Amino acid sequence: MTRRAVARTLVYLSLVLAAAVVLLPLGVVLLTSLKSEGEMADGSGALTLPGDLFNLHNYVTAFQDGGMLAAFGHTAFILVFAIGGTVLIGSMTAYAIDRFTFRLKRLVVALFLIAALVPGVTTQVATFQIVNSFGMFDSLWAPIVLYMGTDIVSIYIFLQFVRSIPVSLDESARLDGANAFTIYRKIIFPLLRPAIATVVIVKGITVYNDFYIPFLYMPSEDLGVISTSLFRFRGPYGAHWETISAGAILVILPTLVVFLSLQRFIYNGFTRGATR
Amino acid sequence: MTDTTEKAASGAGVGAAPAVPAPAPAPRPARLWRGVTPWLFLIAPLALLVTFTYAPIVNMVAYSFTDWDGVSPELHYTGVENYTELFTRDDLFRVFFVSGYYLAASVVQIVAALYFATILSFQVRFRNFFKGVLFFPYLINGVAIGFVFLYFFQDGGTLDSVLSLFGHHSDHAWLGTPVSANVSLAGVSVWRYMGLNFVLFLGAIQSIPGELYEAAELDGANRWRQFRHIIAPGIKPVLTLTVILSVSGSLSAFEIPYIMTGGATGTETFVIQTLNLAFRFNKTGLASAAAIVLLLIILLVTWLQRRLVPDDKVDLV
Numbered sequence: 001m002t003r004r005a006v007a008r009t010l011v012y013l014s015l016v017l018a019a020a021v022v023l024l025p026l027g028v029v030l031l032t033s034l035k036s037e038g039e040m041a042d043g044s045g046a047l048t049l050p051g052d053l054f055n056l057h058n059y060v061t062a063f064q065d066g067g068m069l070a071a072f073g074h075t076a077f078i079l080v081f082a083i084g085g086t087v088l089i090g091s092m093t094a095y096a097i098d099r100f101t102f103r104l105k106r107l108v109v110a111l112f113l114i115a116a117l118v119p120g121v122t123t124q125v126a127t128f129q130i131v132n133s134f135g136m137f138d139s140l141w142a143p144i145v146l147y148m149g150t151d152i153v154s155i156y157i158f159l160q161f162v163r164s165i166p167v168s169l170d171e172s173a174r175l176d177g178a179n180a181f182t183i184y185r186k187i188i189f190p191l192l193r194p195a196i197a198t199v200v201i202v203k204g205i206t207v208y209n210d211f212y213i214p215f216l217y218m219p220s221e222d223l224g225v226i227s228t229s230l231f232r233f234r235g236p237y238g239a240h241w242e243t244i245s246a247g248a249i250l251v252i253l254p255t256l257v258v259f260l261s262l263q264r265f266i267y268n269g270f271t272r273g274a275t276r
Numbered sequence: 277m278t279d280t281t282e283k284a285a286s287g288a289g290v291g292a293a294p295a296v297p298a299p300a301p302a303p304r305p306a307r308l309w310r311g312v313t314p315w316l317f318l319i320a321p322l323a324l325l326v327t328f329t330y331a332p333i334v335n336m337v338a339y340s341f342t343d344w345d346g347v348s349p350e351l352h353y354t355g356v357e358n359y360t361e362l363f364t365r366d367d368l369f370r371v372f373f374v375s376g377y378y379l380a381a382s383v384v385q386i387v388a389a390l391y392f393a394t395i396l397s398f399q400v401r402f403r404n405f406f407k408g409v410l411f412f413p414y415l416i417n418g419v420a421i422g423f424v425f426l427y428f429f430q431d432g433g434t435l436d437s438v439l440s441l442f443g444h445h446s447d448h449a450w451l452g453t454p455v456s457a458n459v460s461l462a463g464v465s466v467w468r469y470m471g472l473n474f475v476l477f478l479g480a481i482q483s484i485p486g487e488l489y490e491a492a493e494l495d496g497a498n499r500w501r502q503f504r505h506i507i508a509p510g511i512k513p514v515l516t517l518t519v520i521l522s523v524s525g526s527l528s529a530f531e532i533p534y535i536m537t538g539g540a541t542g543t544e545t546f547v548i549q550t551l552n553l554a555f556r557f558n559k560t561g562l563a564s565a566a567a568i569v570l571l572l573i574i575l576l577v578t579w580l581q582r583r584l585v586p587d588d589k590v591d592l593v
Binding site: 011012014015018019021022023024025026028029032045046047088089090092093095096100102105108111112115117118119121122123124125126127128129130145146148149155180184205208209211212216226227228230231233234241244245247248249251252255256259260263266267268270271 | 311313314315316317318320321322324325326327328329330331332333335336339346388391392395396400401404405406407408409410411412413414415416417418419420423424425427428430432433434436437438440441467472475476478479524528530531535547550551554555560563564567568570571574575578
């Protein structure tokens with residue numbers, strides 16, 4: 001009994017410790033974002049409470065001077081097109097691969113599979129030249145096409161789902177005279193709803209958080225997405241940690257809201273996405 | 277499964293309802309049409325795949341044998357010079373050692389994830405809270421994480437303040453020397469990515485049928501035995517996947533070091549170096565060679581994993 005009790009205590013102790021390790025850095029940044037410039041300068045250390053817990057001054061500065069409104073706008077624009085494109089492309093690919101037999105099918109499948117092994121970071125040197133030659137460099141379209149490009153994870157998720165839709169449905173529709181496009185549009189696509197939800201969530205979080213692609217392809221000051229706009233805080237606000245903290249919290253907040261409201265789907269999405 | 281079938285059944289009515297009378301097509305065009313149909317669905321995906329994945333790889337191989345600067349129309353074939361330069365110049369080769377810190381960190385990360393996934397798959401109070409807290413960092417924007425930890429490691433920042441609570445007064449420049457900077461950055465990447473591994477393990481453990489534990493418990497197996505003989509074999513596929521993801525992630529570490537130190541004080545990683553070569557020093561040829569080397573290493577690791585642990589479900593079809 002006592003040994004069990006000790007073991008249980010240790011388990012809880014480790015959990016509390018881990019939670020503290022996760023929450024402490026975030027909590028301190030939240031506190032810092034509420035402090036005034038004077039409080040930052042008085043050398044009272046990072047762990048002290050701000051004098052006024054509702055001092056939102058830094059948030060106003062970060063939001064206005066950091067161009068966060070435009071940044072959220074750009075991110076939303078990219079999200080809509082990139083996710084829409086990913087859903088269409090992923091579901092079409094999955095439908096074609098699962099429901100048809102055609103020559104070169106094995107080759108096509110292999111092309112998608114091998115592409116899954118190539119990490120995007122390694123090919124940007126040359127991808128850059130291609131994007132540039134299309135005249136998409138420094139425009140919102142560069143990240144959009146790159147995100148749509150080859151999202152193998154979403155193709156895989158769709159494939160799993162298409163496979164679980166009975167072929168007899170296609171056949172009976174075909175007997176009624178529906179062609180492949182009607183079947184895709186009226187039967188397959190609506191039945192893919194759970195998979196679409198998964199892809200929208202997983203892809204949405206990835207795109208919202210991505211830094212690399214917008215940083216590389218949209219260097220213009222007025223084309224910031226939230227990651228790159230936040231990154232630019234480093235220059236002008238250099239040592240103003242209260243403003244930088246407010247910016248970071250502004251960026252984290254939407255993620256937290258989405259996470260808390262969609263928890264279960266998010267866990268499932270990542271489990272399904274990564275364990276190919 | 278049954279869930280999907282039911283929905284599928286209800287969907288059938290919808291799909292079948294607008295019954296267009298079948299036109300009697302001439303056999304020949306019909307067959308031709310059927311042959312073309314899958315390609316109509318695949319045109320856009322394949323075009324994107326080839327343009328943004330395969331074309332760059334082919335180009336990159338070509339660039340890697342030249343001295344191209346990425347801008348001028350002039351380029352010269354230089355043979356394997358770029359590759360020899362990569363492996364012989366100390367300052368270029370050094371970045372591989374930085375990956376070592378991240379590799380070591382991924383061991384810590386996997387062990388921690390395995391531990392927390394195991395204890396949280398049994399009955400524990402506030403289980404969902406702990407699950408959420410451990411996973412959440414993975415969802416946070418990388419730039420925000422970079423700033424949070426820049427502040428964390430600052431002189432008199434969070435870490436110093438916490439240490440002084442425990443009576444250890446120091447003003448340590450955590451990002452000041454190469455070793456402590458790399459350890460700090462690798463620590464941040466554990467903080468950031470542990471949650472993903474944790475959730476993957478948790479999913480795998482929960483897909484192990486519960487009767488196995490009951491049977492083991494009846495046989496008098498303790499927790500460690502249960503872990504060793506039920507959980508460990510049950511999650512082997514996910515474990516190996518995590519190992520490849522960690523190795524390729526360690527080699528291609530970029531965001532955290534770039535945002536936090538910009539590669540200063542010996543924290544430059546392979547990807548930062550490649551990007552600098554390509555876009556700052558206009559050495560597209562050399563950068564391409566570097567990228568090819570990284571790609572080959574990652575493919576090798578993946579191939580090794582596939583050889584060592586034959587996976588039963590690697591096929592897409």
